[in-house]
Amino acid sequence: MKLNNVIALVTGGVSGLGAACVRRIVSNGGKAVIADINEVGGNAILDELGDVVRFYRTDVRREDDVQGAIDLAASEFGGLNVVINCAGIATAERAVGRDGPQPLEHFQRVIDVNLVGSFNVIRLAGAYMSGNEPTDDGERGVIINTASVAAFDGQIGQAAYSASKGGVVAMMLPIAREFARFGIRVMTIAPGIFETPMMAGLPEKARQSLIEQTQFPSRLGQPEEYAQLMQSIVENVMLNGEVIRLDGAIRMAPK
Numbered sequence: 001m002k003l004n005n006v007i008a009l010v011t012g013g014v015s016g017l018g019a020a021c022v023r024r025i026v027s028n029g030g031k032a033v034i035a036d037i038n039e040v041g042g043n044a045i046l047d048e049l050g051d052v053v054r055f056y057r058t059d060v061r062r063e064d065d066v067q068g069a070i071d072l073a074a075s076e077f078g079g080l081n082v083v084i085n086c087a088g089i090a091t092a093e094r095a096v097g098r099d100g101p102q103p104l105e106h107f108q109r110v111i112d113v114n115l116v117g118s119f120n121v122i123r124l125a126g127a128y129m130s131g132n133e134p135t136d137d138g139e140r141g142v143i144i145n146t147a148s149v150a151a152f153d154g155q156i157g158q159a160a161y162s163a164s165k166g167g168v169v170a171m172m173l174p175i176a177r178e179f180a181r182f183g184i185r186v187m188t189i190a191p192g193i194f195e196t197p198m199m200a201g202l203p204e205k206a207r208q209s210l211i212e213q214t215q216f217p218s219r220l221g222q223p224e225e226y227a228q229l230m231q232s233i234v235e236n237v238m239l240n241g242e243v244i245r246l247d248g249a250i251r252m253a254p255k
Contacts, residue, residue: 001139001234004029007077009069011060011087011121014041016196017146018086020223021230026052028231031077035060035069035121036087060087060117066124074128081132082234083125083143088114088164090198092157107160114164115171118145122175122186130182137237140183144233145172147190149247156255165190169243176241185240187233192247194221215249 008025012018013034022032026049035058036042042055054076056069073080091110093102122143129141147165154162169188176186193199193210199220202210211218229246233239 001081001135001142001237002028003231003234006030006032006082006234007073007079008032008082008084009035009073009080009121009125010084011035011058011117012146013084013086014038014045014055016086016198017191017194017223017226018084019045020227021084021086022049022053024224024227024231025082030082033069033073033077033080035066058087060085060121061112063120063124066121070124070128079132080125080128081141083121083129083141084230085118085121085143085145085168087117087121088146088198090158090161093160094157095159102159107163110160111164111167114161115167118168119171126175126179126182126184129184130179134183138183139185139237141185142234143175143179143184143186144230145186145188147188147243149190149192149245149250149252151190152245153252155252172243173241180240185233185237187239187241188243189226189229189233190243190245190247191226192221192245192250194223194226196223210250210252213250213252214247217248219248221246221248 010018010022013022014036025032031052033054056072058065058069095102132140134140145168147168150158150162151165151169172188
């Protein structure tokens with residue numbers, strides 16, 4: 001599937017990795033619905049990119065919100081054949097800190113947004129895309145999820161984040177196997193340390209430590225590099241049921 005044929009739903013598409021994917025899709029002739037909670041940012045990207053994008057305020061945990069974004073893609077652009085799950089949150093909090101145990105609701109919120117939210121999008125978008133007309137290869141859609149290297153070597157304080165991203169990795173293969181009968185591919189990208197708003201919130205000392213752990217190139221990844229891999233996944237029909245680390249060979253230290 002070429003990007004000029006893509007009608008995408010991009011969660012977390014207002015900034016960072018998601019926004020880079022939206023811009024790459026549009027620059028190659030595709031269309032996108034941006035599903036995000038940031039309405040101010042959503043309106044700004046609409047002004048930037050024009051009629052080939054739409055914005056739908058979406059909490060990925062809510063069925064009505066996600067279904068509304070899918071319905072918007074169908075009504076405005078005539079369908080949906082690519083989903084890119086970039087919505088997510090991160091926390092840095094020890095299971096037992098100076099003030100005692102981590103509040104359970106803090107852990108639960110990260111799981112709800114990153115893991116349950118991703119599954120919510122997958123199940124609803126998969127149901128829609130299963131009715132698409134197949135391509136010559138029998139393909140009806142592509143779903144790309146965003147995990148993290150923290151799924152494999154999470155640091156102290158990342159229990160919630162690592163668990164949520166590990167879940168994203170773990171659910172990919174069973175869903176890819178299930179969706180194979182529809183001709184829908186399911187892939188996961190596990191980014192390393194990227195220049196995103198999430199990373200911007202870290203103290204400079206922590207940022208520098210992570211950069212030093214990245215083997216080569218020893219720098220922050222750029223969102224456009226994530227979008228480049230997204231394009232390769234969409235266009236290569238043999239990529240299915242796999243997680244790709246996009247991380248400059250980083251293996252994170254305990255802290």
